Amino acid sequence: xxxxxxxxxxxxxxxxxxxxxxxxxxxEEHQLALTNIFTDQQTGKNFxxxxxxxxxxxxxxxxxxxxxxxxxxxGRNKRDTMRQIQKxxxxxxxxxxxxxxxxxxxxxxxxxxxxxxxxxxINNMMLELYAxxxxxxxxxxxxxxxxxxxxxxxxxxxxxxxxxxxxxxxxFSQAFExxxxxxxxxxxxxxxxxxxSATFYRYRTAYIKKHPETFQSxx
Numbered sequence: 001x002x003x004x005x006x007x008x009x010x011x012x013x014x015x016x017x018x019x020x021x022x023x024x025x026x027x028e029e030h031q032l033a034l035t036n037i038f039t040d041q042q043t044g045k046n047f048x049x050x051x052x053x054x055x056x057x058x059x060x061x062x063x064x065x066x067x068x069x070x071x072x073x074x075g076r077n078k079r080d081t082m083r084q085i086q087k088x089x090x091x092x093x094x095x096x097x098x099x100x101x102x103x104x105x106x107x108x109x110x111x112x113x114x115x116x117x118x119x120x121x122i123n124n125m126m127l128e129l130y131a132x133x134x135x136x137x138x139x140x141x142x143x144x145x146x147x148x149x150x151x152x153x154x155x156x157x158x159x160x161x162x163x164x165x166x167x168x169x170x171x172f173s174q175a176f177e178x179x180x181x182x183x184x185x186x187x188x189x190x191x192x193x194x195x196x197s198a199t200f201y202r203y204r205t206a207y208i209k210k211h212p213e214t215f216q217s218x219x
Contacts, residue, residue: 072134
């Protein structure tokens with residue numbers, strides 16, 4: 001019987017160390033021997049993660065305990081998360097979620113069968129609720145990201161989906177004035193700035209709209 005930790009963060013989050021410390025601190029406080037902590041820096045949309053796969057397929061055995069700080073560190077898709085929880089039950093692996101007090105109770109040591117059944121039912125309900133909350137938060141985040149992308153595209157601040165401008169318009173305008181002064185050709189400037197033709201002429205058009213009086217002086 002061994003105790004393992006698991007912690008996942010997305011590639012943009014910076015809470016990996018904090019999660020590891022929380023798991024270690026809990027084990028030290030409750031005198032649990034921690035064998036190892038497995039980590040992934042990947043999205044919680046699915047469970048196709050290298051370290052998680054090693055943990056669940058090659059490491060965990062019947063009687064082991066898996067500790068996570070929060071249920072969404074395990075996963076953010078409710079259906080898949082609940083399937084993983086059932087998988088742990090089938091493996092006889094105990095799941096402890098530090099943010100969920102009911103998962104920290106060892107029901108196997110309870111003598112009262114009715115009380116044990118009630119607490120297990122409450123625990124299952126809480127797990128499902130927290131899985132729903134994790135999925136809802138993921139959907140809200142994705143919705144905000146999509147709205148942000150659309151807003152940028154509306155303002156002309158997004159070249160293609162998921163791809164920001166190569167530079168801001170002001171930086172381009174300062175460089176383009178060298179063309180206006182005849183110091184170099186548009187093609188030379190485009191190559192110097194490492195811009196595609198489409199991107200260069202989009203910036204150029206925006207400059208001309210703002211400074212129409214200089215267009216005739218461009219060489």
